[in-house]
Amino acid sequence: xxxxxxxxxxxxxxxxDNEERAARLxxxxxxxxxxxxxxxxxxxxxxxxxxxxxxxxxPASLRAAVVEGDLDSTVDAEAVEKAGWTAVxxxxxxxxxxxxxxxxxxxxxxxxxxxxxxxxxxPFDLVFVENIGxxxxxxxxxxxxxxxxxxxSRPEGDDKPLKYPVMFRTSxxxxxxxxxxxxxLTAGGPAAPFDAGAVRERCRFLNPALRIFETSCRTGTGLDxxxxxxxxxxxxxxxxx
Amino acid sequence: xxxxxxxxxxxxxxxxRAEEAEAEQVVAIELSVGELCDAQPDWIGRYxxxxxxxxxxxxxxxRFSVSEARSACSACGREFRPSLGTRxxxxxxxxxxxxxxLSGGMDYRINSMEVR
Numbered sequence: 285x286x287x288x289x290x291x292x293x294x295x296x297x298x299x300x301d302n303e304e305r306a307a308r309l310x311x312x313x314x315x316x317x318x319x320x321x322x323x324x325x326x327x328x329x330x331x332x333x334x335x336x337x338x339x340x341x342x343p344a345s346l347r348a349a350v351v352e353g354d355l356d357s358t359v360d361a362e363a364v365e366k367a368g369w370t371a372v373x374x375x376x377x378x379x380x381x382x383x384x385x386x387x388x389x390x391x392x393x394x395x396x397x398x399x400x401x402x403x404x405x406x407p408f409d410l411v412f413v414e415n416i417g418x419x420x421x422x423x424x425x426x427x428x429x430x431x432x433x434x435x436x437s438r439p440e441g442d443d444k445p446l447k448y449p450v451m452f453r454t455s456x457x458x459x460x461x462x463x464x465x466x467x468x469l470t471a472g473g474p475a476a477p478f479d480a481g482a483v484r485e486r487c488r489f490l491n492p493a494l495r496i497f498e499t500s501c502r503t504g505t506g507l508d509x510x511x512x513x514x515x516x517x518x519x520x521x522x523x524x525x
Numbered sequence: 526x527x528x529x530x531x532x533x534x535x536x537x538x539x540x541x542r543a544e545e546a547e548a549e550q551v552v553a554i555e556l557s558v559g560e561l562c563d564a565q566p567d568w569i570g571r572y573x574x575x576x577x578x579x580x581x582x583x584x585x586x587x588r589f590s591v592s593e594a595r596s597a598c599s600a601c602g603r604e605f606r607p608s609l610g611t612r613x614x615x616x617x618x619x620x621x622x623x624x625x626x627l628s629g630g631m632d633y634r635i636n637s638m639e640v641r
Contacts, residue, residue, distance in 0.1 A: 287641060289552050292542055294635040298534045379530070420563050424633075449609050450561050450631070482612065489607075489615050490627060 302426060306384035309391075309428030312401040313411075319521040320387075320411045321514070322427050324451065325435030326444075327417030330461035332360050333501040334435065334510075335412055339369050341511035346518055348410040351390040353382040360414060370394065370408075381421035384428045387413055400428075410518045419444065423451035431517060433457045438465035438478040445486040453490045458483075459510060463500040528564055531633065532572040539582055539638055548640030551582035555637045559592045561609070561630035585638075594630030598622055 297303065313320050323331050335350065342348055349370040352361040361373040372390045374382060391400025395407035413429060415422045423434075434455040436444050439462060445452045452458065460480060480498065487494050497513070499506035535554075543551050558564050566589040577583045596607040596615065600622035607615045607627065616623045 289639050289641045290546070290548075292546055292548075292638050292640060294538070294542060294637050296538060296635055298531050298538070298633045298635065300538075301534060383530075424562065443612070446610055446612065448563075450563070453561070453627070453631075485614065489623075489625065490609075492626075 299424065299426075302383045302385070305388070306426035306428040309384050309388055309400055310430055313396075313406075313428065314430065314521075316403075316406045317522045318396075318406045318409060318411060319431065319518045320413060320427075320429040321431045321433060322413045322415055322422075322429035323433050323435065324415045324419075324422040324455070325417065325461075326419050326437070326440055329417070329435040329437045329440060330501060331414055331417070331435050332363060334459065334461060334499060334507075335414060336363065336367055337499075337501050337507050338412075338511050338514060339364075339367065341508065342410070342515065346410055346515065347408045348412065349394050349408040351382075351387060351394075351411060351413045353386070353414060353416045355379075355416060376416060380416060380418055381425040382413065382415050382427050383425050387427040387429075409522065410514075419448040419451050423448070423454050430521070431456050433459060435459050435461050436483070437462040441476060442479045442483050445483055445490060449490050452487050452494065455491070455494060457513075458487060458494055458496045460496065460498045461500070462502075463498045463505045464503045528568040529572050531564060532569060532576050535569075535573065535635065536576050536580070536582065538635060539585075540580060542638065543581060543640050546640055549581060550641045551585040551638060552641055553586040553588060553639040554582075554635060555588050555590070557590050557592050557632045557634045557636050559594070559630040559632040561594055562633055564633065590636075592629055592632040595628050596625045597628065599624040599626065 325331050350364045351372050353374045355376055355378055358373050361371040364371040372393045374386050374390050388400035396402055413427055432455045434451050497506055497510045499510055539551055539554055570587050593606060595604055597604050598617035601620040603619045605618050617625055
């Protein structure tokens with residue numbers, strides 16, 4: 285044993301373990317033609333409401349299930365089950381985001397085999413993962429989904445891409461929810477009007493491939509268009525080799 | 526906010542490497558953290574002290590280098606540092622074009638470590 289210090293070259297990502305597991309999970313689901321969608325956004329951005337509206341619009345031929353991530357409660361999973369859909373609850377016990385291992389074990393509960401990476405006919409065609417309400421940590425933790433959807437509601441403000449650029453950089457789709465917000469606050473209008481144009485412009489810089497939808501679960505604005513996009517994605521997935 | 530799980534990954538990784546190298550002590554760790562990553566070196570340091578207690582890495586010095594986000598202008602090809610935290614439209618400071626791409630700033634790596 286030497287007392288002289290030595291340098292060891294490491295050059296490894298601190299996310300490496302999770303990234304590798306997420307890639308394995310994604311490949312396994314892809315080979316079974318299952319689309320997994322990661323739903324991310326702040327607490328209260330409308331993820332659960334939009335999910336329920338989306339599920340309602342899916343054709344009966346698509347078998348869908350939901351993995352609900354929550355710090356400690358089960359209210360979202362209960363809402364999904366009450367609406368007649370299969371849900372698995374992942375309680376992270378205070379952990380700020382889901383990772384590929386947590387989602388893999390939820391998929392195992394849903395019948396996808398060990399660690400979610402079994403073989404053969406899968407029990408569902410489409411799996412929604414409703415992530416913990418958080419714009420920071422979820423953006424950097426790959427759960428193994430093939431479609432990453434960020435939610436931003438108007439009341440949160442149009443400055444979120446300035447404050448949390450990674451979420452908007454790493455998502456495939458952005459849904460601007462609560463499109464009816466300006467109407468809701470009729471008395472004097474909203475304190476700070478939401479500048480959707482500014483959000484689109486900054487997102488184009490952060491992530492030119494980002495697709496953007498605008499929805500309102502109250503008025504129904506944009507819901508059919510959004511659901512149609514997801515149905516297309518799922519079907520495209522089932523056809524793809 | 527997510528420094529704690531990262532610190533756990535960091536500790537596992539360096540203890541594995543130190544064991545492979547049959548080291549008796551980890552003296553220093555060189556980390557690269559992207560400016561977009563919302564990870565504060567101060568907090569990584571504090572959590573690391575707690576997590577590493579009782580291991581051969583407990584006295585290791587953490588050295589951080591911040592990797593900046595860079596933007597390249599598609600029109601004139603020059604590079605600049607975009608100001609991502611302000612409302613001002615991001616334009617190339619050289620030619621004024623707003624056709625600019627973004628790269629870097631997302632690192633979260635251990636570059637090297639010093640052991641004895």
